[in-house]
Each structure stands twice: as structure tokens, then as C-alpha cells.
Amino acid sequence: MTPQIQTTTEAVDQVFLLIFGISVVMLLGIAAVMVYFAVRYHHRRHPQPTSQVSSNLWLEITWTVLPTLIVLAMFYYGWAGYLALRNVPEGAMEVKAVARMWSWVFEYENGRASDRLYVPVGRPVKVHLVSEDVLHSFYVPAFRIKRDMVPGMDNYVWFVAPEAGSYHVFCAEYCGTGHADMITRVEALPEGEFIAWLARVEDEGAGGEDLLRRHGCLGCHSLDGAQMAGPTFKGLYGREKRVLSEGRERTLIVDAEYLRRSILQPKADVVVGYPPIMPDYEGRLSEEDLEAMVEFLRTLQ
Ligand SMILES: [Cu+2]
Numbered sequence: 001m002t003p004q005i006q007t008t009t010e011a012v013d014q015v016f017l018l019i020f021g022i023s024v025v026m027l028l029g030i031a032a033v034m035v036y037f038a039v040r041y042h043h044r045r046h047p048q049p050t051s052q053v054s055s056n057l058w059l060e061i062t063w064t065v066l067p068t069l070i071v072l073a074m075f076y077y078g079w080a081g082y083l084a085l086r087n088v089p090e091g092a093m094e095v096k097a098v099a100r101m102w103s104w105v106f107e108y109e110n111g112r113a114s115d116r117l118y119v120p121v122g123r124p125v126k127v128h129l130v131s132e133d134v135l136h137s138f139y140v141p142a143f144r145i146k147r148d149m150v151p152g153m154d155n156y157v158w159f160v161a162p163e164a165g166s167y168h169v170f171c172a173e174y175c176g177t178g179h180a181d182m183i184t185r186v187e188a189l190p191e192g193e194f195i196a197w198l199a200r201v202e203d204e205g206a207g208g209e210d211l212l213r214r215h216g217c218l219g220c221h222s223l224d225g226a227q228m229a230g231p232t233f234k235g236l237y238g239r240e241k242r243v244l245s246e247g248r249e250r251t252l253i254v255d256a257e258y259l260r261r262s263i264l265q266p267k268a269d270v271v272v273g274y275p276p277i278m279p280d281y282e283g284r285l286s287e288e289d290l291e292a293m294v295e296f297l298r299t300l301q
Pocket of ligand 1: 173
């Protein structure tokens, strides 16, 4: 029942055009006939009812059977299109998409991680959808795919990028303050370039900025002073901050110790004016990574 399709875009577009086409024909057809009848049988032209017809078997059969066939056809093609979206072609590359408030991280089988979804052109990609906290939704309009990401529930989508290019990825399920910032890209690269990109696994001493990106920090904290869901990282080190610690406001100077604590247990000292919504990173970072991140934050003057 699954037709041989090349891309998810084709699968969805064909069904969409079919249903949209039928709807347009019905709308125009019914409206035209209605207007025609209203004029043709206007009561001024026919003050008295003249027709004595009480029923017409063939007419009734026609207007029952025809719409039934049309609706069944729409169902058939819709179902076939849906199956095409659920049946991943063989040989698809597998990637894990992790969504959290409010950023994306894509993890590859060889350990590479990125905040953009890099894929090879022309090859099917199966994306495993994982949410770390609340409901999100993985939405790539260019490939006509959109699927909810429910915490604790395994799900997936697949697509194939027909041409090299950059395609938008949105979160399509309202997930809080930074929801509108949950935008990233699918970067479709020619096979050779993609393989080269994938092989560039970050070595031990990955840069602090890479780490911030990979752990999703930059979804809420800017590097250039821009206002986002959390305080900017720019010029943070050495600055005085008003924070809320166990319900009491106090002033502290941002130093390495404070930065470490704020990454591992962000709710210990929350900067005044920001909601206590950052997830804990306790137990999720290696000591070297933590050091590299703090070191990088120090340099952002
Ligand atoms: Cu979201």
C-alpha cells in the first residue's frame, strides 16, 4: 500500500493537492449551483410550487455513492501518505534530536553533537525525537514533517533533503518563555562534505563555546549581550549581581565559583528578574568540560 516515494515533501504535497483540489471544485460547484437555483426558481418567477416530484431514486443513489467514493479516495491517499511518513526507507542515517527548554542538540552515532542538524543530501535521515523536559514539537516546514516530542515517549520522523541548502527547524509546541527562540536549521551538505564534517569529532579539549552550544546553554544565554530567556554571558565575569538565594536577595560578585554553582545547581542563586527555570547540570558534565566552560565565560568581557 505504500507507494514508492522519494521524499516526505512529495508524499504530503500530493495528498494536500488532491484534497485541496477536491475541496475547491466542491466549493465552487456547490456555490454556483446554489446561486443558479436561487435565481432560476425565485418565487417571483414561480409564485406557486409546480413540481409534484416526491422522490428520485437515481438522484439519491448518485448523491450518496459519489460523495462516499470521493471521501474514501481522500482517506486512501491520506492513509498511504501517512504510511510513507512512518515507514523509514532502508539505509537511513540515524540521528537523535534532543529538545529542551529552549534549544536543540543533535547527536550522531559516532558521538558528534551539534546545535544544527547536518545531513547528507539525497540520503534518508531518521531522527529520533527526545524531549528532556516538557512537550516540544519538531517541525521542518520544507520537508512537511512535524511531530510532537513527549518526555518519556520514543518517537521519530524521517526525511530526505533533495538539495543542498539550509532549512528552518522550529519548535511547534508552546513550551514556555523561550519557545520562540527554539529555532535552528537543517544543513544539507553534499555527501563528501558531510562525511568530512561528521569525522571532525571534537577532541578532548573542546572549546568552551562549542561546549556551551552543545549543552544547549546558548538557547537562553547570549554571547553578545542580547536579551534572551536568561542573563547574557557577555561581561558577566567580575560583575556585581543581585541574586535570590533561598528566598533572600543578596549581592555577589560573579567569580569562577559562582559560575560553577550556577551551572550545576542553577536554582541556588537565581539572578533577580529571571525565573528559576534552568535545568540542573549536576552529574551531566565532566570536570574538564565544566572547567572549559567556566574558563570561556571568564574571557567574555
Ligand atoms: Cu519547545
